[in-house]
Amino acid sequence: MTDVMHKPRAVTGRSRPGGGGREPSTAQRPFRALVWALPPVVLLAVFFLYPLALVVQQSFQPDTGGTSLEPYADVFASYAFREALWTTVWLAVAATAGCLVLGFVLALVIAFVPFPGAKAVARFIDVFLSFPSFLITLALLFIYGTVGMANGLWTDATGAAEGPFQFLTTPWGVLLAEITYFTPFVVRPLLAAFSQLDTAQLEAASSLGARAPRIVRRIILPEALPALAAGGSLVLVLCLNEFGIVLFTGAKGVTTLPTLVYGKAMLESDYPGACVVAVVNVLISVGLYGLYRVVSRRAGA
Amino acid sequence: MLVHSRKARWAVWALFLVLFLPLFALPLLVVLGASFATHWSSVLPSGATIANYRAATRGEALQALTTSLVTALVASLLALAVGTWAALAAAALNKRHRKIMDALFVLPVAVPSVVVGLAILVAFSQPPFLLNGTRWIVIVAHTVLVTAFAHQSVSAAITRLDPAYAQAAASLGASPAYVLWRVRLPLLLPSLTAAAGLCFALSMGELSATMMLYPPDWTPLPVLVYAATDRGALFTGSAVAVVLMAATLLVLFGVSRIRTRASYR
Secondary structure (H helix, E strand, O other): OHHHHHHHHHHHHHHOHHHHHHHHHHHHOHHHHHHHHHHHHHHHHHHHHHHHHHHHHHOOOOOOOOOOOHHHHHHHHOHHHHHHHHHHHHHHHHHHHHHHHHHHHHHHHHHHOOOOOHHHHHHHHHHHHOOOOHHHHHHHHHHHOOOOHHHHHHHHHHOOOOOOOOOOOOHHHHHHHHHHHHHHHHHHHHHHHHHOOOHHHHHHHHHOOOOHHHHHHHHHHHHHHHHHHHHHHHHHHHHHHOOHHHHHHOOOOOOOHHHHHHHHHHHOOOHHHHHHHHHHHHHHHHHHHHHHHHHHHHHOO | OOOOOHHHHHHHHHHHHHHHHHHHHHHHHHHHHHHOOOEOOOOOOEOOOOHHHHHHOOHHHHHHHHHHHHHHHHHHHHHHHHHHHHHHHHHOOOHHHHHHHHHHHHHHHHOOHHHHHHHHHHHOEEOOEEOOOOHHHHHHHHHHHHHHHHHHHHHHHHHHOOOHHHHHHHHOOOOHHHHHHHHHHHHHHHHHHHHHHHHHHHHHHOOHHHHHHOOOOOOOHHHHHHHHHHOOOHHHHHHHHHHHHHHHHHHHHHHHHHHHHHHOO
């Protein structure tokens, strides 16, 4: 499967007008090309790879001195870590699923049942991506907070002392914020994929009597699968790494791996422990991101 | 058109609005509304005021705004330079080396930014690079975080670039440096400005790594928003957040003007 997928790509890459022209010249001077590539790689090594290596090194150095697996044993044995690991994973998976469903529905309407202003909505989604994530949590505080809009509406209407919406400081509040913030990351690739879909297929299917749900299931969904896979795995990684939303929720009950790294390093000054959690978080995220790159390359995205 | 009957179409649009408005439009409106208010205990905010903005554009907050703008500007320019260099250099490499380089430069996207913050804190709190406590540690962290995005968008643009122009120039006797400066970079300018805008927006909103690194005299806006909401000053926090959003949008708008000018060349 892999070979079948990759071979045509390699061939087109070489037969592209540029490939042929460029390759001989670099083949003559492969050493020079490598030298030119050196400065940015050195910068990356000094400012990113070397610090990362130090984190790994420190995760094996307990405060008592020496080199051992003791920090790992301590962290893995702690209830807080296992709790944070589980919370991180289920929140990320649930948020990704929510983003996929919601993003698919929204993109479907924008692309295939367009309304006046649909373009403006698509533009708005682009703008949404350029805002920091913690804004969403800040806004949710006003909407569902203890004295926010929804609870105010409820207490005004019923005269009760408290509103029914108290989920903001629970994982559900984080989940809502993550779905809100990350759905545009699914909508964007979907809209790009839909814009390449031949609408004649839809017209043909509908003239043959297929109704909208069937067209969505049999024509649009298969076309959208690569974009969904690519967008979904990106969102999964971003959710695993999300920090601002969880921090702003201010919930003591919700700890994810990134906030645990922050807490251990900044509040407890337990650097070996923080480094262990960081290594675990990096392994999960980089593994998944590698998967994302493979999936999106297959999808041609 | 997927849905043909008029009734069904309205139903679909109604569903869209029910999903879209509370989830995406409402949060931004709410932050905007709160920034002009002093109380919010019922459906709508009350106690209209502009005092929040007076607080958000003065003293500490004004300093945070300039801090954020300077950090984002320096970080995105550095990231653009390094990312573009890396992308151009990678394009000249053979396939195997190119793959390694792409993987290296994409790594900061996948690594959680909190971990990038921790790593930079660990590495630059000790000799030979002692940056902890200075503004440079924040700028370095932001540069590392956004370089990956700059590299990704520029290298995507390079693969789409028609090499015929560069070949024509080279065949007419232009030196590689001249071809780069007068042909390839101008052709890449639209994607370079787009990448710069992306880097700037990301850096303006960066919170996770910054929270671990910022020295007291170099506090960017997101940290200030967090500090305000953490001590319960939600309305001042909203005003600072609106200032942050407005500054980001203004710069993005300016950058997009460069882009449209460039595409008419």
